[in-house]
Structure formats: structure tokens, C-alpha cells
Amino acid sequence: MIPPSFEYHRPSTVEEAVGLLSSLGSEAKILAGGHSLLPMMKLRFAMPEHLVDINRISELSGVSVVGDNITIGAMTTENAVIADPILNEKVPLLPEAAKLIADPQVRNRGTIGGDIAHGDPANDHPALALACDAVMTVVGPAGARQIPASEFFLGTYWTALNDDDILTAITVKAFPDGAGYSYRKLKRKTGDWATAACAVVVALSGGKVSHIRITLTNLGPTAIRAHDAEAVLSGQAVTDELIKHAAEKAMAICDPAEDLRGDVEYKTAMAGQMVQRAIAEALSRAN
Amino acid sequence: MAKQIVKMTLNGQQVEQLVDSRTLLVHFLREQMNLTGAHIGCETSQCGACTVDIDGESVKACTHLAVQCDGSDVKTVEGLAENGVLHPVQEAFYEEHGLQCGYCTPGMLMRSYRFLQENPNPTEDEIRTGISGNLCRCTGYQNIIKAVQSAATKLQDKETASA
Numbered sequence: 237m238i239p240p241s242f243e244y245h246r247p248s249t250v251e252e253a254v255g256l257l258s259s260l261g262s263e264a265k266i267l268a269g270g271h272s273l274l275p276m277m278k279l280r281f282a283m284p285e286h287l288v289d290i291n292r293i294s295e296l297s298g299v300s301v302v303g304d305n306i307t308i309g310a311m312t313t314e315n316a317v318i319a320d321p322i323l324n325e326k327v328p329l330l331p332e333a334a335k336l337i338a339d340p341q342v343r344n345r346g347t348i349g350g351d352i353a354h355g356d357p358a359n360d361h362p363a364l365a366l367a368c369d370a371v372m373t374v375v376g377p378a379g380a381r382q383i384p385a386s387e388f389f390l391g392t393y394w395t396a397l398n399d400d401d402i403l404t405a406i407t408v409k410a411f412p413d414g415a416g417y418s419y420r421k422l423k424r425k426t427g428d429w430a431t432a433a434c435a436v437v438v439a440l441s442g443g444k445v446s447h448i449r450i451t452l453t454n455l456g457p458t459a460i461r462a463h464d465a466e467a468v469l470s471g472q473a474v475t476d477e478l479i480k481h482a483a484e485k486a487m488a489i490c491d492p493a494e495d496l497r498g499d500v501e502y503k504t505a506m507a508g509q510m511v512q513r514a515i516a517e518a519l520s521r522a523n
Numbered sequence: 524m525a526k527q528i529v530k531m532t533l534n535g536q537q538v539e540q541l542v543d544s545r546t547l548l549v550h551f552l553r554e555q556m557n558l559t560g561a562h563i564g565c566e567t568s569q570c571g572a573c574t575v576d577i578d579g580e581s582v583k584a585c586t587h588l589a590v591q592c593d594g595s596d597v598k599t600v601e602g603l604a605e606n607g608v609l610h611p612v613q614e615a616f617y618e619e620h621g622l623q624c625g626y627c628t629p630g631m632l633m634r635s636y637r638f639l640q641e642n643p644n645p646t647e648d649e650i651r652t653g654i655s656g657n658l659c660r661c662t663g664y665q666n667i668i669k670a671v672q673s674a675a676t677k678l679q680d681k682e683t684a685s686a
């Protein structure tokens with residue numbers, strides 16, 4: 237399986253890359269880690285006439301901190317996310333969850349930006365971005381703009397990015413002191429996408445939930461935030477009963493596609509399990 | 524046209540080749556450079572038979588373009604042995620029967636070679652996670668794990684001997 241022919245471009249700055257994208261139009265695609273795009277090209281699901289390889293734009297990789305804001309360059313690889321000391325200290329959900337993505341070789345190439353920009357509801361970073369209230373920095377011909385994760389994922393393989401936009405960075409807030417977190421992902425084997433997965437971030441104040449995010453992977457056309465499930469727990473001293481009730485609320489908004497991983501009923505049932513386990517684990521880590 | 528000159532270090536040698544931009548690294552290695560060590564198992568980034576080392580990282584060569592390697596240092600299984608002497612990882616796979624049909628072996632060797640630099644003294648669990656991107660349909664993995672453990676010891680002995 238060989239990808240269809242294309243012209244290869246390797247810009248060394250973001251400006252150069254945006255310039256190429258706007259002059260080449262919709263026939264051009266960004267090449268990041270290539271671990272979603274090249275497989276799609278082999279299958280002719282994507283047939284770009286130009287590939288703009290952004291791997292040599294060094295300003296797009298790495299993690300930096302300004303106050304409470306942690307900014308992750310879009311070209312930061314999964315293995316770099318796993319190893320990063322800042323992320324492990326301040327947003328430990330991201331490195332912990334990245335370990336559940338693909339396998340060591342794929343994680344050397346796959347980038348957090350590519351995982352998000354691809355718009356695949358099976359990818360893990362979209363739900364993680366929603367759980368962390370991430371803000372995307374996007375650069376297009378008119379300059380840079382910020383898009384919150386809640387407005388970024390529009391549909392399957394469809395995001396707020398235009399053809400000539402580059403996602404340059406993902407910014408998240410450091411977790412509040414004592415926050416608990418969890419990512420529970422049911423998969424058939426190492427390197428598989430989720431049958432169902434759930435991310436939870438929770439903070440407690442006086443034994444009651446003061447902050448909560450519950451988000452879901454591969455259970456609808458995009459990653460989903462389970463607002464109703466969060467509302468069940470918000471302000472409460474959590475009991476097993478409430479966790480069950482929250483899971484039911486999350487299951488009610490699941491709309492998974494049937495595939496080899498299971499039918500709708502099975503995936504929705506597994507979503508309920510993942511939600512319960514993620515809430516319980518996040519709470520056990522919160523103080 | 525869509526052809527480009529690519530310069531890279533390949534198993535320690537400088538090479539300069541005209542490459543079609545759509546050529547995958549694994550096809551470049553096998554068909555253009557006649558290095559048939561990296562195998563094509565699945566062609567879909569699942570099996571790891573095509574694993575090579577690019578700039579000190581394990582990469583699946585079926586999901587990487589040859590043109591992306593311009594300026595890179597690429598190592599394949601052909602570059603492991605030096606002056607006809609097997610690399611400790613190769614020796615260990617041979618001694619511990621870490622292979623049967625051998626199809627997965629070049630990928631297993633290249634991944635183990637890199638993994639033992641990332642983690643010179645791994646536990647069994649860490650080995651299993653470290654080679655989780657490589658499938659073997661013959662051995663049941665048991666002897667592969669033993670081979671990686673034995674290679675770790677050999678490499679450490681070598682390290683202490685030269686220290």
C-alpha cells in the first residue's frame with residue numbers, strides 16, 4: 237500500500253507553513269506524525285496533492301509554563317508528553333492517558349496536535365482536552381486566534397480548523413491542589429482505540445465536589461462532555477448511589493457507532509462502567 | 524516532479540538518493556537500498572516487523588516517508604552486527620530461541636536494541652510494554668522476553684568490562 241502521489245514541502249517556520257497552505261489551497265494537508273494521515277492516504281481516504289511537513293518547525297514542540305497556564309506545542313509527541321516533568325507535576329492526567337495511546341513506536345511519531353486536529357472521535361486527546369478545559373491556539377493567514385476545546389470539535393473528522401490553519405499549541409490550566417483525575421479506557425488489545433473511555437477531573441472542598449469534568453471518548457460523533465452527569469455530583473458529598481446515577485446520565489448521551497468493537501448497547505453499557513470506575517479512581521486520588 | 528534528493532546516514536554510511544516523495548521508508552530500504560531486513564508484515568502500523576531506528580528512536584518504517592529522513596541517522600537490522608560479530612541483542616535472541624519463523628525478528632531486534640538503551644535494566648513487565656508495538660505469531664513471546672533479559676545482562680557486563 238503506497239500513498240498516492242503528492243508534492244512534498246518542508247517549511248521551517250509557522251509563517252512559511254501558513255503561506256504554503258494559503259497558496260496551495262484545499263489540495264494541501266499538514267503532515268505531523270503521519271500516523272493517521274499516511275494510513276488514510278494508503279487507503280485513498282485522503283488524496284492531498286501537497287503535503288506540508290511541519291516536523292522541522294522546532295517552535296511547535298515542547299512544554300512551557302506561564303503562571304497557571306501550561307502550553308503544549310502541537311508537535312509534542314505522545315512519548316514526550318509521557319516523559320515531560322511539568323505535565324507529570326501539573327496535569328498528570330495527560331501523561332497517564334498518553335500511555336494508553338497506541339504503542340511505543342507510534343508514540344514516538346504521533347503528536348498531541350495531530351491527535352486533536354484529526355477530529356477522530358476514537359482518538360483520546362479530544363476528550364482529555366475537554367476534561368482539562370484546553371484552549372487551542374490556531375494560526376491562519378489572518379494571524380493567531382484562540383478556540384476553547386468546547387467549540388473545537390464539530391463532528392467526525394470535522395473541527396474548527398480551516399484548510400489554511402495550523403494548530404500550534406494546546407494550553408491547559410494546572411490542576412488545582414489536591415485535584416483527582418482518571419482516564420479509564422476499555423480496549424481489546426495494546427494499540428487499539430477505545431471501545432469506550434472516560435476522563436474525570438475532580439476537586440473537593442470540605443468533602444464536597446467543587447469542580448468536576450466528565451468527558452467521553454468514542455461514544456459519539458465527537459468527544460463529549462457529560463454535563464448532566466457532572467451536575468449529579470456537583471456540590472455533593474459523593475456516594476456510590478450518586479456515582480451510579482451520574483453514569484446513567486452519561487450513558488443517556490452516548491451515541492456510539494457500531495463496529496467490530498461492539499454494538500451500540502454493549503458500548504453504552506461499557507461507557508457506564510468506565511464512567512463509574514473513572515469517577516471512583518479520581519475521587520480516591522482527590523484530597 | 525514529486526522526486527527529491529534525500530541525504531541520510533544509513534547504517535553509518537552516507538547515502539544520497541533520488542526518492543519519489545510518496546515512497547515509504549520501508550520500500551526505500553528494501554527496494555532501492557536492497558536492505559531487506561526490515562520486513563513488511565501488516566503495512567498498517569500494527570505489527571512492528573518494519574521497525575527501524577531513526578535519530579535514536581524506534582519508528583515503524585511502513586508509516587514514514589523516505590523524504591522525511593533527509594538529514595537523519597537511520598539504522599536497520601543490517602547495521603547491528605559489527606565486523607561480522609553479532610550485537611549482544613542478536614546473540615541473545617539466538618541463544619534463547621527468541622525466534623521461530625523469524626518474520627518478526629528484525630523488528631523485535633531493532634526495538635529491543637533501542638528499548639535497552641531507554642531502559643537498560645528493565646523488569647519483565649517493562650519489557651512487555653516496551654515491545655508491545657511488535658507482534659510475533661510464533662513464539663508466544665516467552666523466549667523473546669528471556670532474550671531481552673539476557674541481552675540486558677550482556678550489555679551491562681560489556682559496560683562494566685569497558686568501564
Ligand SMILES: Cc1cc2nc3c(=O)[nH]c(=O)nc-3n(C[C@H](O)[C@H](O)[C@H](O)COP(=O)(O)OP(=O)(O)OC[C@H]3O[C@@H](n4cnc5c(N)ncnc54)[C@H](O)[C@@H]3O)c2cc1C
Binds near residue numbers: 403568
Ligand atoms: C496502530 C495505531 C494505533 C493508534 N491508537 C490510538 C489510540 O489508541 N488513541 C489515539 O488517540 N490515537 C491512536 N492512534 C492515532 C495516532 O495517535 C495518531 O498519531 C494521531 O491520531 C494523529 O497524530 P499525528 O501527529 O500522527 O498526525 P497526522 O497523521 O500527521 O495528521 C492527522 C490529521 O491532522 C492534521 N494535522 C496534524 N497536525 C496538525 C496541526 N498542527 N494543525 C492542523 N492540522 C494538523 C493533518 O493534516 C491530518 O489531517 C493510533 C495510530 C496507530 C497507527
Ligand code: FES
Binds near residue numbers: 568
Ligand atoms: S509493516 Fe509496519 S507495522 Fe506492520
Ligand code: FES
Binds near residue numbers: 621622628658661
Ligand atoms: S518468530 Fe515467527 S512471527 Fe515471530
